[in-house]
Amino acid sequence: MTDTPDLTAASDQASAPQLTSTAASARPSPLAPQHVVCALYKFVTLEDFEALRDPLLAVMNEHAIRGTLLLAREGINGTVSGSRAGIDALLAWLTSDPRLAELDTKQSLAEQAPFLRAKVKLKREIVTMGVEGIDPRHTVGTYVEPKDWNALISDPEVLLIDTRNDYEVEVGTFAGAVNPNTTAFRDFPDYVSRELDPTQHRKVAMFCTGGIRCEKSTAYLKEQGFDEVYHLKGGILKYLEEVPEEETLWQGECFVFDERVTVDHQLRPGQYDQCHACRLPITEEDKQSERYQKGVSCPRCYDKLSDAQKARFAERENQIRLARERGEAHLGMDAVAQMQARRDAKQQQREAARRAALEASKKSGEKS
Structure with missing residues (x-):
């Protein structure tokens, strides 16, 4: 459950040994998809959450589970995908811990793997509100x-x-x-x-x-x-x-935080695509716009991106294309996207520091 679109991020959902939704209950498509998508969460005190990261990631890799799980002192949250047997094995491992014995889960089916890699991240909150003292374990609607x-x-x-x-x-x-x-x-x-x-x-x-x-x-x-x-x-x-x-x-449709982008009332992938520059959902009409360039911009973000950013995104898209031609599509796409995300984050930090320095200098000049 994240706040901004991120193909590698955890979504806004849940998981249990007594599954609240199973593959049998999820509405199957005529193409009999092989990937089970499982969203899970639980608010529970995990004092040792940092120590859980490596063994949890090992279990995900052992069973070819992809997606992102967030761990914090307040609990666990995330969305993953894999085979039926793989998801069952992951849930069995999680719920063997008495603290996670009643995970909240929702499951659906996908024809293609919606995630590229397995990740376990350590966080301050499993869903970020930024308000101290809000604890659903004690007070909730x-x-x-x-x-x-x-x-x-x-x-x-x-x-x-x-x-x-x-x-x-x-x-x-x-x-x-x-x-x-x-x-x-x-x-x-x-x-x-x-x-x-x-x-x-x-x-x-x-x-x-x-x-x-x-x-x-x-x-x-x-x-x-x-x-x-x-x-x-x-x-x-x-x-x-x-x-x-x-x-x-x-x-309408429901936005989900993975490569399906949206799902319809049958929980099948919807009609929306995603702009890989701003990560927002886009329609076929958006993709006909002069402001749309795959991986570079869309009508929503065109005016918000600098020429330098567009140039970087264009180069990223070119590297993704080359990786795909070499048969390295998944790893190449994910690695390039992560490198670019880190570069963008650093650039934003530098810009923020520069603005702060200018503001401080301006205030200092006014005082003198």
Whole structure:
């Protein structure tokens, strides 16, 4: 569950020994896809989370599991893919630890591997809100099963809030949901302080992709004095799995944090592609734009990128093409993307330091 699109990042979901969604229950496509996609999370105290990293990564590699898992003192979160046997082996290993015995999971099927590599990352939070003291292990909203969700959000007294980022909401959301217009989950507390009032908004229902962001958003609202706070159990993905399409109140597709980009109501890959410059979802119409160049820019980011950035992205795309021609597509694409991401991050740090130095110099001059 991340805030910005990242093909190697963990998504917004969950996992258990008693699987909340299994391959048998996921709706199969006519092509009988071989890849099981499993999103998992649990808020639980892991004092030794740093020591879990290497053995967890070893298990993933042993069973050819790809994707990213996040570990923090507050728990585990991530999305991975692999064979049926591989996913079962990973879940068996995780749930052999009593602290992880009741992971929240959601599973679906994919025709192609949605991840390139196996990663285990150590974090301060497994989903970043940036507010100290918010602990879903102690305070959380009321869970609502997917079968009961329609009735709840049809109540005119209920304020329905989509806790996801703006680019996710654009792809699809529930009828009547409020878009907080956030670019990252850490923006959500500011939205609450500006727009919500516990004396006026007495019933609040929230949802996200797989449930994990709502664990924190509902806990945060409870801490702010909101009384009736509800949370779609299992998130959008569980709703799409369990609620028949003819009864759905969902509109559009659901953004997911992997190479599928979006899924439809049948949990099949949707109609969106992804701009590999800004990582945002794009349509076929976007790709017809003069501002679209594969791997370099799209209508959303064209004006936000410098000529130097576009040149770097063009070179990256060229290296990806050459790697593909040499039969090194997966490794080449991932390695080049990571190197470029590191370069971009360093460039941004240098720019921020330069601006800070200029600002400090300006203030010093004003004082003198």
